Amino acid sequence: DQQVKQNSPSLSVQEGRISILNCDYTNSMFDYFLWYKKYPAEGPTFLISISSIKDKNEDGRFTVFLNKSAKHLSLHIVPSQPGDSAVYFCAALRNTGNQFYFGTGTSLTVIP
Amino acid sequence: EAGVAQSPRYKIIEKRQSVAFWCNPISGHATLYWYQQILGQGPKLLIQFQNNGVVDDSQLPKDRFSAERLKGVDSTLKIQPAKLEDSAVYLCASSPAGGPNQYFGPGTRLLVL
Numbered sequence: 001d002q003q004v005k006q007n008s009p010s011l012s013v014q015e016g017r018i019s020i021l022n023c024d025y026t027n028s029m030f031d032y033f034l035w036y037k038k039y040p041a042e043g044p045t046f047l048i049s050i051s052s053i054k055d056k057n058e059d060g061r062f063t064v065f066l067n068k069s070a071k072h073l074s075l076h077i078v079p080s081q082p083g084d085s086a087v088y089f090c091a092a093l094r095n096t097g098n099q100f101y102f103g104t105g106t107s108l109t110v111i112p
Numbered sequence: 113e114a115g116v117a118q119s120p121r122y123k124i125i126e127k128r129q130s131v132a133f134w135c136n137p138i139s140g141h142a143t144l145y146w147y148q149q150i151l152g153q154g155p156k157l158l159i160q161f162q163n164n165g166v167v168d169d170s171q172l173p174k175d176r177f178s179a180e181r182l183k184g185v186d187s188t189l190k191i192q193p194a195k196l197e198d199s200a201v202y203l204c205a206s207s208p209a210g211g212p213n214q215y216f217g218p219g220t221r222l223l224v225l
Contacts, residue, residue, distance in 0.1 A: 004154070006154075009152075031212075032212040034212065034213065036216075041218070041219075041221075042218050042219075043116070043203055043205075043216030043217050043218050043219050044155070044203070044216045045216065046213050046214075046215070049212060049213065089154055089155070091154075093212055095212075099157055099160065099168055100145075100155075100157060100214060102154030102155045102156070103154050104152065104153050104154045105153075105154055
């Protein structure tokens with residue numbers, strides 16, 4: 001039962017342009033949503049999060065948007081840089097139990 | 113602040129053999145997680161500890177997998193006997209009490225032949 005889905009396995013973007021990574025979920029009881037970035041041979045590292053009571057959170061070049069009615073969130077990276085090339089995982093969390101549900105990841109390639 | 117440490121980084125074994133992985137979480141983090149990440153998939157939670165107690169092990173294949181965190185600090189995950197489908201990266205993560213974020217170690221890449 002995949003409660004968090006990332007339907008695009010890969011994305012290529014020119015340097016300087018906007019990267020938009022999408023994530024859909026099925027459980028309306030999730031309290032937090034997080035984005036993790038993963039380089040090869042390393043563990044995922046935290047990027048940005050958003051509480052379910054908000055619809056936007058911004059941190060530098062990274063902005064996460066949450067649309068609860070559509071059960072959809074997106075990560076915007078502006079401007080994209082070659083160092084942003086990595087696999088991005090969306091994760092959802094319920095406060096009760098602290099269990100993460102991860103999507104399958106989107107591999108982002110930023111072309112110089 | 114030191115991150116989450118895991119060892120070994122890589123392990124190759126034959127099916128039906130046993131293997132153990134070790135994790136040392138960030139100092140002071142009460143919660144520890146073990147995840148299995150199969151190629152092309154997102155991490156899947158195997159077991160969650162709060163201090164030295166198990167909070168959730170509903171997705172742990174208990175006939176072959178076991179995990180312990182005896183003193184509420186470091187943890188070991190064991191597979192006995194291993195199957196081909198156990199080939200994956202095993203990630204350990206930890207989080208402080210009350211925080212939503214989890215900090216991941218580099219993972220142990222297991223190949224079962």
